Amino acid sequence: MTENLFKILICDDSMLMRKKLKEIVKNCGCEDVLEAKDGQEAINIYKESNPDLVFMDIIMPVKNGIEAVKEIIEFDKDAKVVMASSAGTKEHVKESLKAGAYDFIQKPWEKEQINKIILNLK
Amino acid sequence: MFSQYFGQYLLNEKYLTKPQLNAAIEYKQSVHLKLGVLAINAGYMNSQQVSQIHQMQAKVDKRFGELAVEAGFIKEEQIEELLSSQKFGHLLLAQALVDKNYMTLEKFEEAINKYKKKYSISESQFDALQKDDVEGIINIYVNLESDKYGIEIKHYIALFMRNIIRFIDSEIYTNKIIKVEEYKTKWAAHQKIKNSIILQTYINADEVVFAKIASRFAEEELSTVDEMTKDSVGEFLNLNNGLYLVEMSNRGIKLDMEPQAVSFEKVISSTYVLPIELPFGKMELIIAL
Numbered sequence: 001m002t003e004n005l006f007k008i009l010i011c012d013d014s015m016l017m018r019k020k021l022k023e024i025v026k027n028c029g030c031e032d033v034l035e036a037k038d039g040q041e042a043i044n045i046y047k048e049s050n051p052d053l054v055f056m057d058i059i060m061p062v063k064n065g066i067e068a069v070k071e072i073i074e075f076d077k078d079a080k081v082v083m084a085s086s087a088g089t090k091e092h093v094k095e096s097l098k099a100g101a102y103d104f105i106q107k108p109w110e111k112e113q114i115n116k117i118i119l120n121l122k
Numbered sequence: 123m124f125s126q127y128f129g130q131y132l133l134n135e136k137y138l139t140k141p142q143l144n145a146a147i148e149y150k151q152s153v154h155l156k157l158g159v160l161a162i163n164a165g166y167m168n169s170q171q172v173s174q175i176h177q178m179q180a181k182v183d184k185r186f187g188e189l190a191v192e193a194g195f196i197k198e199e200q201i202e203e204l205l206s207s208q209k210f211g212h213l214l215l216a217q218a219l220v221d222k223n224y225m226t227l228e229k230f231e232e233a234i235n236k237y238k239k240k241y242s243i244s245e246s247q248f249d250a251l252q253k254d255d256v257e258g259i260i261n262i263y264v265n266l267e268s269d270k271y272g273i274e275i276k277h278y279i280a281l282f283m284r285n286i287i288r289f290i291d292s293e294i295y296t297n298k299i300i301k302v303e304e305y306k307t308k309w310a311a312h313q314k315i316k317n318s319i320i321l322q323t324y325i326n327a328d329e330v331v332f333a334k335i336a337s338r339f340a341e342e343e344l345s346t347v348d349e350m351t352k353d354s355v356g357e358f359l360n361l362n363n364g365l366y367l368v369e370m371s372n373r374g375i376k377l378d379m380e381p382q383a384v385s386f387e388k389v390i391s392s393t394y395v396l397p398i399e400l401p402f403g404k405m406e407l408i409i410a411l
Contacts, residue, residue: 013381014353014356014357014360015349015350015353016339016340016350016353016354016357017357059360059364059379059380059381060381061381085364086360086361086362086363086364086365086368087363087364087367087368087378087379088364088368089367089368089371089376089377090371090372091371091376092367106368107361107364108361
């Protein structure tokens with residue numbers, strides 16, 4: 001897989017957070033970036049576009065991130081979904097991993113954390 | 123941060139005028155702390171002793187510390203401790219006031235002692251204040267011990283202040299928290315924290331300040347309340363509340379929250395209002411049970 005073909009889906013109800021995360025992943029050489037503003041949109045986009053990596057917020061309208069991970073994993077058991085939320089309570093981390101999330105990063109995230117995850121999966 | 127509190131106290135108690143305070147704040151960036159102010163602040167010397175040493179210095183070519191030790195006003199270890207202590211903001215302010223002749227050493231001594239007495243500040247609390255320990259300041263200014271969920275609200279306020287300092291501006295000042303029957307907001311980002319405790323949290327400000335808060339958090343120029351401005355303040359509140367959930371979870375209290383939103387001119391009943399002054403204007407942190 002060449003670097004530019006690595007497809008990333010960013011799901012966050014905050015457009016500011018989507019914008020910031022998009023800048024970081026683009027700087028990491030990933031040009032193919034998709035965006036969703038709630039869990040349901042993320043599921044729909046995942047099914048259509050099959051991204052290599054998903055960054056997923058938890059507290060969102062319509063459908064929350066943990067529900068969305070469950071459905072994405074049901075559709076594709078190898079999906080790589082990294083939760084990115086400020087609400088990194090023990091309960092949320094546990095529920096996310098149980099739902100099939102690949103990793104959990106606590107907001108405010110550091111650029112280096114995002115870079116490391118992408119480099120590990122590329 | 124404490125220099126804002128001490129400066130405000132000096133204004134309230136009419137030790138200074140607002141233009142004098144502003145001029146001193148501007149000047150304090152370039153101020154060099156002198157031992158006399160440090161010694162009075164620490165309570166090692168009084169202003170009379172400091173003045174006496176200043177007069178001696180005019181006649182004898184010796185350092186302040188040396189003369190004060192010789193006169194038996196202070197111990198050598200205390201001088202060393204003062205010299206190695208960090209530059210506390212309110213001391214830079216005090217030195218600026220003395221340098222500009224807005225205040226005498228005697229008045230500074232009187233003000234700092236009255237301040238400690240007024241708020242019943244112990245030595246350890248004063249230490250915390252000087253080191254800008256947010257919890258220490260909140261303990262003095264926010265008294266909610268007897269209120270329902272008062273402790274939880276206090277933790278919330280302390281975390282919020284730390285996040286304002288971290289993401290928006292370090293020069294903040296809070297007035298006393300008040301409880302009101304009804305409050306009408308201007309622009310307000312809000313989010314509900316729920317489960318065993320229900321807290322409705324709001325960041326309220328007028329258009330200019332709301333946009334400025336958004337601009338600082340987003341790290342981009344925002345001057346009106348548009349979609350990005352609303353999103354930015356909402357996300358700042360969401361970030362703060364997420365961190366609050368983590369803090370409470372670590373204390374064994376499991377909470378959750380709903381997505382954040384922004385509204386204009388919303389009426390809130392029976393609520394706490396904490397006025398916060400930032401260098402660019404005023405905002406309110408509103409917490410309703």
